[in-house]
Structure formats: structure tokens, C-alpha cells
Amino acid sequence: MSLQRLLGSVGPAVLSGVCAPRGTAVPVGDVVIAEPDGGFDLRPGDLVLGVNLTDRAQALRLLSACAERSAGALLLKAPAAVDESVVTAASAAGLPLVQVEQQAGWAQVVSLLRAVLDSESHADSGTRAVGAEAGDLFGLADAIAAVIDAPVTIEDRSSRVLAYSARQERGDEARVATIMGRHVPDDVNAHFRRHGVFHRIAQDTGPIYVPAVVEGTKPRLVMPVHAGGDVLGSIWAIVPGPVAAERAAAFADIPFDTGAPKGRGKGKVAVTVDPATTGTNALNALVRTPDGGVAVVPELKVTLTLPGKGLGPLPVKMKKIGGYWAAEDFEIPFPGKWKVTVTVRTSDTEQDTETAPLEIG
Structure with missing residues (x-):
């Protein structure tokens, strides 16, 4: 997978900026965690996460080590990610520097990155042919997003996020919190429940339009996923307003x-x-x-x-x-x-x- 594809899949809600002097079409490998003054194993192309690293000197030392060992990219949070000395050093070394949003927990970032990388490996191995494996679901989310031109999540019957598409920059605060926590926030779920959305998911088989029921959220188009009379989960697309029948199709x-x-x-x-x-x-x-x-x-x-x-x-x-x-x-x-x-x-x-x-x- 390329860094460009990874950034597009995770989205700017998590990875908000990048300094890539040689472009983002570079291949990336595994996720590696590098804590301050801690040792770490690194292979060429790996994504290095500077966890809890805020000091400029520590950031520069880590950046130098990543450049020497041909890391795929270095991920930091502010202030280190936007420090002029750090950005200049990354540019001079030809190492992509990616800023991680402040509200994103490092454990959540690791989980999201590995889920996206795993989805690519599933696709490469051909497991999309049958079943709803992790790679299938990320592929399905991206395919639906492309079809209806909207950001999509696929959720189980307990509102846990199984997969999500690109285009999440078109979402809202609730969607960002949903992806970061891998679960729909309790207050948002409570509003959906009071408005009968989950009852309709259990009863209906066609698309369900859900108005913006919480301040700061956008409307949703929801498709229940049933099998053998049971509710397996649902597919949620964020839409700007009521959806024409042709697009809901x-x-x-x-x-x-x-x-x-x-x-x-x-x-x-x-x-x-x-x-x-x-x-x-x-x-x-x-x-x-x-x-x-x-x-x-x-x-x-x-x-x-x-x-x-x-x-x-x-x-x-x-x-x-x-x-x-x-x-x-x-x-x-x-x-x-x-x-x-x-x-x-x-x-x-x-x-x-x-x-x-x-x-x-």
C-alpha cells in the first residue's frame, strides 16, 4: 500500500497534514511504535509513530534514525509535528512527516492504521471472493462510498465500527468520534434510539433516511443488513439532505x-x-x-x-x-x-x- 492510499483511507480527521518532499506515492509497511528514548525495531518502509513525543530534540533524534533506516513515514502530534526545525529536517532528509490530530488517541491510531493495512493484505490475497472478512468490509465500504458519493461506515448490531470508507472529511463530529472510538458515541446512539431508528433497522429491509437528530450532525442514509431473519448490522452513509430515490437505490x-x-x-x-x-x-x-x-x-x-x-x-x-x-x-x-x-x-x-x-x- 502507498502512503497516499493510506492517508486517503484514514482521512484528515485523524491524519491532518503531511510534509512529503518526494511525494506520497511511496510504499509503506508495518506500524512501529517509538516512545521517547525507547528502542524500536524498524524495517524499510515502516510507519513510525512518535508516541507521547513533544520535545523538539527528541523529535529530531527520532527523525534522523528514521531517515537513516529508510522509514516510510514519521507520524507525530503537535507541537513536534509542526515545529519548523522538525519540518525542515524532514524535508532535507526526504522523509514524509505526517501530523496526527491532537484528539486522536495513539492506541486508536495504531488500530486504524493496522486495520487499513490489513484490509489491503486481504485484498491482495484474494479473500474478497467470499464472506465478510475485514478486507471485504473495507472494500465494501469504499465501493458503496464510490457508488453514492458519501462517507460510509459498516457497523455491527451493537454499533461497533467494523469498517469505514474514504471520504470521511465530508463527515461530522459524531462520525469522527465514531471512527476514533470504533463505536458510535452513546449520546448519538441514544438519540437514534429515541427516534426509532434501531427499531426500523430491525424491521425494514430497504434504505432508511435519518434526519439530523443531534446538533452538529448531518443526516444519514442507513441500510439494514439482514440474514435469515436476523439483523447482522447496518451500513451508514452521511448525506447532505433527503436522498432521491435513484441515489438511495x-x-x-x-x-x-x-x-x-x-x-x-x-x-x-x-x-x-x-x-x-x-x-x-x-x-x-x-x-x-x-x-x-x-x-x-x-x-x-x-x-x-x-x-x-x-x-x-x-x-x-x-x-x-x-x-x-x-x-x-x-x-x-x-x-x-x-x-x-x-x-x-x-x-x-x-x-x-x-x-x-x-x-x-
């Missing part, structure tokens, strides 16, 4: 079953068209396993039909991008009640075709 599942043995051909596809008007549009499709993970399928075909005008099916050329499929810059000629047809192939001989309505304004 990014959470609306189209179930499929290709007939593969032991349920391996079952899943759901979420499709959204943006801006869902005549003219140039972008279409995104996210394939999920029944337990909420990202489903890797060899082929996904999408067509659009407008029955009222006898138009279609119009093929949409889909391209696989990370954990989802996308098509950009395709034209929709007329408004009306369209149908989107999705064909999912899970093997050489097993596929299923399903159709759902799509309103184009």
Missing part, C-alpha cells in the same frame, strides 16, 4: 441466484444511475454476498429498457473497478419508467438475470 438490493450448490450462487446487486436524468450518466453496480461482503464475479452485464417507447434493451458497457462495476459517460435519451436488467455470472455455466424499475427524470 445504491442501497436497494436486487437479489439473484445462479443455482450454484450450497448457496454459492446467491447474492444481491445494488445499481444506481447518476444523475438519473436524460443525457450523460454514470452507472454503478455493486455485487454483494448474502452476508454483506463484496462478491467477486467473473462477469456482470447490464441493459436498460424503456417499455413505454419500445426502446431497448440498450447494453451498458461495464468495467470492473476495485470492488464494484461502473460505466461512465453513457447516454439516456428519454425520461420515463425504465427497467434495468442485470445478468450475473458466477461460473462458466451458472448465471442469473434479474430486472428492477429505474425512474429517469
Whole structure:
């Protein structure tokens, strides 16, 4: 994983500034903790955390050691992170210097960094193919965030954060506290509970719009995750206001079953068209396993039909991008009640075709 990708995944709520004289496209390795005047093992590319280090002289000694041993980056809090002497030394040594936000606990920072690095290793090893492992969930969060253009968290039934997407700079104070503590704050949860949000998560299967119920928070779009009648958790996206049906459809599942043995051909596809008007549009499709993970399928075909005008099916050329499929810059000629047809192939001989309505304004 590159430092650039790591910074984007963790977000500016935790890592707020960077001095990178040679850019951020450098590979990074493990997380290493270096306390004041303490020894530490370091391999080239490792991320070094200057825990509880505020003294300029200590920061300069640590920076020198990191540069000599080809560390990937040095992470410090203010005042050391913004000290002019430290910044100048980092620039001269060619060592990326990253500022950690003051309110972020070091234990939480370590946990977040390792979770992001672990998610990348899961993706590299191919474990996204089945199930909802850690790498699956981070990939799913990023895919949903890309589809609906909003920061996302995936939470279990106890409101613990299992994964989160990039784009968290668009969030609010409650989201920052949620990611830092890996749990939704009690006061925010209490407001959600009083407004019946958790009752709706238990009862509903479609997307739920939640207004800003706490001062300083933004509205949410919530998708319950159910399996076998049980609530496994929920997916939360921060949105600027009420969500159009077309954008909420990014959470609306189209179930499929290709007939593969032991349920391996079952899943759901979420499709959204943006801006869902005549003219140039972008279409995104996210394939999920029944337990909420990202489903890797060899082929996904999408067509659009407008029955009222006898138009279609119009093929949409889909391209696989990370954990989802996308098509950009395709034209929709007329408004009306369209149908989107999705064909999912899970093997050489097993596929299923399903159709759902799509309103184009």
C-alpha cells in the first residue's frame, strides 16, 4: 500500500497534514511504535509513530534514525509535528512527516492504521471472493462510498465500527468520534434510539433516511443488513439532505441466484444511475454476498429498457473497478419508467438475470 492510499483511507480527521518532499506515492509497511528514548525495531518502509513525543530534540533524534533506516513515514502530534526545525529536517532528509490530530488517541491510531493495512493484505490475497472478512468490509465500504458519493461506515448490531470508507472529511463530529472510538458515541446512539431508528433497522429491509437528530450532525442514509431473519448490522452513509430515490437505490438490493450448490450462487446487486436524468450518466453496480461482503464475479452485464417507447434493451458497457462495476459517460435519451436488467455470472455455466424499475427524470 502507498502512503497516499493510506492517508486517503484514514482521512484528515485523524491524519491532518503531511510534509512529503518526494511525494506520497511511496510504499509503506508495518506500524512501529517509538516512545521517547525507547528502542524500536524498524524495517524499510515502516510507519513510525512518535508516541507521547513533544520535545523538539527528541523529535529530531527520532527523525534522523528514521531517515537513516529508510522509514516510510514519521507520524507525530503537535507541537513536534509542526515545529519548523522538525519540518525542515524532514524535508532535507526526504522523509514524509505526517501530523496526527491532537484528539486522536495513539492506541486508536495504531488500530486504524493496522486495520487499513490489513484490509489491503486481504485484498491482495484474494479473500474478497467470499464472506465478510475485514478486507471485504473495507472494500465494501469504499465501493458503496464510490457508488453514492458519501462517507460510509459498516457497523455491527451493537454499533461497533467494523469498517469505514474514504471520504470521511465530508463527515461530522459524531462520525469522527465514531471512527476514533470504533463505536458510535452513546449520546448519538441514544438519540437514534429515541427516534426509532434501531427499531426500523430491525424491521425494514430497504434504505432508511435519518434526519439530523443531534446538533452538529448531518443526516444519514442507513441500510439494514439482514440474514435469515436476523439483523447482522447496518451500513451508514452521511448525506447532505433527503436522498432521491435513484441515489438511495445504491442501497436497494436486487437479489439473484445462479443455482450454484450450497448457496454459492446467491447474492444481491445494488445499481444506481447518476444523475438519473436524460443525457450523460454514470452507472454503478455493486455485487454483494448474502452476508454483506463484496462478491467477486467473473462477469456482470447490464441493459436498460424503456417499455413505454419500445426502446431497448440498450447494453451498458461495464468495467470492473476495485470492488464494484461502473460505466461512465453513457447516454439516456428519454425520461420515463425504465427497467434495468442485470445478468450475473458466477461460473462458466451458472448465471442469473434479474430486472428492477429505474425512474429517469
